[in-house]
Amino acid sequence: MHRAVIDHRSAEFAKLGSEILENLRPIFQTTGPVVIYPASGTGAWEAAIVNTLSPGDRVLMFETGHFSQLWQQLAERFGLRVDYVPGNWRSGVSAAEVASRLADDDRHTYKAVMVVHNETSTGVTSGIAEIRQAMNRSHHPALLMVDTISSLGSIDYRHDEWEVDVTVAGSQKGLMLPPGLSFNAISQKALAANKSAKLPRSYWDWQEMLGPNRNGYFPTTPATTLLYGLKEALAMLQEEGLNHVFRRHDRHAQATRAAVRTWGLEIVCEDPREYSSAVTAVFMPQGHDADRLRSIILENFDMSLGAGLSKLAGKVFRIGHLGSFNDLMLAGTLSGVEMGLRLAGVPHQAGGVTAALQSLAPVETPASAGR
Numbered sequence: 395m396h397r398a399v400i401d402h403r404s405a406e407f408a409k410l411g412s413e414i415l416e417n418l419r420p421i422f423q424t425t426g427p428v429v430i431y432p433a434s435g436t437g438a439w440e441a442a443i444v445n446t447l448s449p450g451d452r453v454l455m456f457e458t459g460h461f462s463q464l465w466q467q468l469a470e471r472f473g474l475r476v477d478y479v480p481g482n483w484r485s486g487v488s489a490a491e492v493a494s495r496l497a498d499d500d501r502h503t504y505k506a507v508m509v510v511h512n513e514t515s516t517g518v519t520s521g522i523a524e525i526r527q528a529m530n531r532s533h534h535p536a537l538l539m540v541d542t543i544s545s546l547g548s549i550d551y552r553h554d555e556w557e558v559d560v561t562v563a564g565s566q567k568g569l570m571l572p573p574g575l576s577f578n579a580i581s582q583k584a585l586a587a588n589k590s591a592k593l594p595r596s597y598w599d600w601q602e603m604l605g606p607n608r609n610g611y612f613p614t615t616p617a618t619t620l621l622y623g624l625k626e627a628l629a630m631l632q633e634e635g636l637n638h639v640f641r642r643h644d645r646h647a648q649a650t651r652a653a654v655r656t657w658g659l660e661i662v663c664e665d666p667r668e669y670s671s672a673v674t675a676v677f678m679p680q681g682h683d684a685d686r687l688r689s690i691i692l693e694n695f696d697m698s699l700g701a702g703l704s705k706l707a708g709k710v711f712r713i714g715h716l717g718s719f720n721d722l723m724l725a726g727t728l729s730g731v732e733m734g735l736r737l738a739g740v741p742h743q744a745g746g747v748t749a750a751l752q753s754l755a756p757v758e759t760p761a762s763a764g765r
């Protein structure tokens with residue numbers, strides 16, 4: 395990324411831009427357009443809303459954790475009427491709940507269903523395929539918008555197959571880049587909604603983007619150095635193969651859970667079908683402060699764990715295992731946590747790291763080797 399910034403109106407830039415815009419599509423598992431904004435993920439949340447909806451539109455959202463709450467607040471600031479289905483921050487969106495809410499809406503007042511795929515604050519995923527099936531079964535025309543900020547490129551996600559209308563993503567997680575780029579993958583139905591959507595927009599307007607994008611250009615000054623990095627990130631994901639990338643994160647998440655269980659600590663996610671392969675959130679035992687543990691680990695081992703956010707502050711720490719991550723990095727991470735638990739005097743059983751290593755490199759018995 396540390397290369398000279400080329401002229402963004404040059405033929406050389408157009409080649410870079412076209413290549414990236416094309417190679418991004420398979421990461422979202424779409425053949426449709428993906429737009430890139432120089433912005434953090436929040437920008438792409440806003441873009442999804444202002445490009446498809448009108449003031450006063452009713453939308454359905456679900457309380458899965460800190461990030462669903464922030465997206466809800468953003469939607470309300472735009473004058474949308476949000477029905478925010480309460481949740482306990484330990485489970486994902488229930489497809490049955492989606493079905494029942496939509497069944498009650500026979501006049502089709504909901505214009506969008508908005509879901510966070512991987513709730514980064516809790517390590518809980520929501521079943522987007524099941525939510526789409528529930529929407530289709532109720533023949534409801536609402537758009538489906540999905541936040542994949544912490545799942546894209548780490549957890550299997552299929553924009554086209556799951557008929558998602560707007561996918562929201564960011565650069566700083568599975569794409570392994572610094573913060574600063576965000577994305578909307580856009581369905582044909584969302585493009586049609588864009589034509590009649592009345593929310594004011596200028597910088598975020600898809601049409602402003604899509605025109606110049608056809609030739610590999612951007613309407614404003616692009617974040618060229620981040621695009622250099624994105625080009626390489628896409629090449630890395632393609633080289634490894636997306637399925638392999640997903641399996642790698644699944645293995646790391648499984649090994650992390652083996653460690654957590656051995657320590658005798660509780661995983662925030664209640665339902666094994668909703669475990670996140672990108673991040674594992676862990677409850678501290680009663681009376682022990684997660685932030686004290688985090689600062690002991692930071693001071694002693696120079697390792698920064700994720701904090702508990704908003705109502706989970708001090709109660710939870712989070713182990714990230716997304717992006718460019720391998721077995722040895724995970725082993726080091728879990729060793730840091732186990733040593734930190736010891737130093738902080740947090741009651742736990744030793745042996746979590748050993749359980750994780752066993753999960754990563756299971757000993758083959760003669761019987762299993764022959765299979």
Ligand SMILES: Cc1ncc(COP(=O)(O)O)c(C=O)c1O
Nearest residue numbers: 434435436461512514543544564
């Ligand atoms: C699931 C999710 N949504 C939205 C955001 C907000 O993105 P940003 O902080 O890049 O604006 C984050 C940030 O971590 C996130 O994890």
